[in-house]
Amino acid sequence: MADQIFYGTVLLKAKQITDYIVDSNTAVSLKDISDNLAITKPTILKILRTLEYCGFVNRNSETQKYSLGTVYLRYGQKVAESFDIKELTRPFLEQLRDKTNETINLGIVEKNKVVLLDKLESSRSVKLVSRVGGTMHMYSSAMGKTFLAHYTPEKLTKYLENTSLVSLTPNTITDVQTLKDDLEQVRQQNFAIDNVENQADIFCVGFILEKNSNCYGAFSISAPEYRVTKKVLHEFIKYGKEAQLKILEVLN
Amino acid sequence: MADQIFYGTVLLKAKQITDYIVDSNTAVSLKDISDNLAITKPTILKILRTLEYCGFVNRNSETQKYSLGTVYLRYGQKVAESFDIKELTRPFLEQLRDKTNETINLGIVEKNKVVLLDKLESSRSVKLVSRVGGTMHMYSSAMGKTFLAHYTPEKLTKYLENTSLVSLTPNTITDVQTLKDDLEQVRQQNFAIDNVENQADIFCVGFILEKNSNCYGAFSISAPEYRVTKKVLHEFIKYGKEAQLKILEVLN
DNA sequence: TTAATAGTTTCTTATTTAGAAATTATTGTA
DNA sequence: TACAATAATTTCTAAATAAGAAACTATTAA
Structure with missing residues (x-):
């Protein structure tokens, strides 16, 4: 470094000091900081x-x-x-939230990470650990995989060289070939599935927002795994694709 | 310094550099920065x-x-x-926004300035220049004056020593005695009025959130001056006081 | 009251900073 | 395409700053 x-x-x-304060959930003393850094x-x-x-x-005197x-x-x-x-996606994502009654996330890529830009929680949403401004891995998240699926082969290779596929849940894809196969499927079906690969108990379906080879971001529907039956999954895909189309219309 | x-x-x-970037509304070049700092x-x-x-x-490559x-x-x-x-005040302030159909602001004091914590815009809200995280002067704003009115005499003296009452609109109070008289009135009526003293065309009524001599913040109703007739003002005061009472009940 | 702990100041050497000047890259123009 | 102009970058070194050991002071706990 x-x-x-x-x-x-x-x-x-x-x-370092600021991050330490951010990551603490309470105000910290000088000693706290010096003990940890x-x-x-x-x-x-x-x-x-x-x-x-x-x-x-701020220092509390x-x-x-x-x-x-x-x-x-x-x-x-x-x-x-x-x-x-x-701002642009808000109304459509709100609609999607109301239709699915689940949490909707909006993200962008930055430095090979997904940055959570917006989060719309439904009334029955389970608290996810994610918060606006937080980051997720590309390889384990639904939004991330939609991005990766649209990377050029060179860019993907570079990404894989610089990333170790660390297991976050028992389902995280940690094998390069398995991931590549998965991305191929993402390209074919035009959505990505995170089958509890990123966070315990949470299942996501992700959709990319790409138009004229400009990638504007991605959104996903998150739900506790137990609620996502086959029927529900089909609804997610249907409503998600509808939202995707509507948003793409207003883009640019 | x-x-x-x-x-x-x-x-x-x-x-300095970060503030320059924040205050620019577009991405900036190295030259832009060096020209201005x-x-x-x-x-x-x-x-x-x-x-x-x-x-x-972020550097756009x-x-x-x-x-x-x-x-x-x-x-x-x-x-x-x-x-x-x-979080605590949100529902009450939303109700207040719907009743008044005007913009509601929530603020706290920090370093003798009002920091805008939250802002709820109504459908017919005129765009205010204020944004969440922004600051206002105490002496010219409705929220600020509710805070000042509850300062101890010593604290107020110190504040006035360190602050020059700069005119922001033709109505800004720039005379110490006039301000003191105004604060006395705030204490008596339990709300503060910003009669276009802080921002052109904008009239505000502010209410403090204080309980057991703990000051938790203040909120205000903002509206374009022309809409605030005597009748409307009375409604603002009535609804504002109601909201204040309800919030104080749930505090602590 | 004392002991222990946390916060603060002082001081000095090693390290870092800052900017002038030179260089390289980029952009706009004829 | 070449040329001019502008912007970004690198190099270098005197001058300024940073860092931490040690001493000291305040605060808290026993």
Whole structure:
């Protein structure tokens, strides 16, 4: 890491500290941070002060604990707004949610990962661990597999070279050839299935949003496995394809 | 600035660069940034690379332009979730929006500014310039004035010492005594009025969410001035107070 | 009251930064 | 296609910053 990036050492440390705060579910103390990162207390303290000065972090003066600053609300809002695919697909995905009564996800690819852009939960939705802004692997998720299925052979090869197919559930595809066969099927049927490959108990069907070889994103229907009978799956596919067509019409 | 903070020079520059990107409405080039900030191109370039490495920034390899990274979606989501006041008030504020058919805002105080936490737009809402995560002055906004009205005299004095009452519209209160009188009235009537003091054409009524001397935030009803007749104002106050009471009941 | 723990300051060397200048790439134009 | 203009990138080194050990102070727990 340090041999590649030789500039902004404080920035890299600040990122580590910020991530530590983000990943904690409560405000954290200086000690918490120094216990968990390989940076000494004086250095962390100085960085925290600068982060606080910038508004990236808040220090509760009573508990002396640090939490994320509201600056990120502004930044996050801005990023969300920059993806107009989100606004564009909203009404169709809402319709899809109401028809299926299951959770609908919208995602894009970034650095060979699926980034969750939007999530529409149904009244009977089971809490998924995913949250907006979170990332998923391509090889294990329904949206990811629709993207991979549309990669050029070269791009796919490169992806597979840089990715180890780590098992996330007993069903995760960890064999390259099996994955390739699966992607071939995705291309043929024009949707991808995540048969509890990415997250325990969760079954997904994914659809790509591609027009004139521009990939705008993908969406998926998520449901607890036990609810997805053959009949339900057929409905998911039917409604999903309908939504896909409608969205493609308004794209561009 | 530099005489106070002597640590994290790169961090401070990174903040400037990030803010420049946030405030631009399109992706920006290295030149754009260097033209607008007092930092030289080589330095900006090196910082951008580190920011990109961290995921804070994306570089479009075709246009060579930079935009905000999706990491901020995750951070922003996390910050939003940390304020459960947002979840708690949602249903009541939705009801209030439907009753008034105007935009409802939810805010908190941070560093003597109002941070907009949530915004519920009505069907006939005029586009306000405010967006979630954005900040407003305390002295000119309805929410801000409800907060100020509940400051201790010492805190208010300190606030006034550190704040210059800059005029944002012809109606902005720029005189300390006038503001103090206004705050006294806020305390008496238990709501604050922003009579086009913060933003052209926009009239607001603000209500504080305070219980057992804990201030949880404030909300306001925003409408274009021309729609706020005496009759409408009375409705705003009536419905606003009702919402305030209902929310206070579920707080804590 | 004391012990233990956490937060903060000071200080110095090793490391990093910053920008001028040169270089290379890219874009627009004749 | 070549040329000019503009933008991006690299190199280099003096000047500025960072990092952590050690000492110190505040806070908490016993």
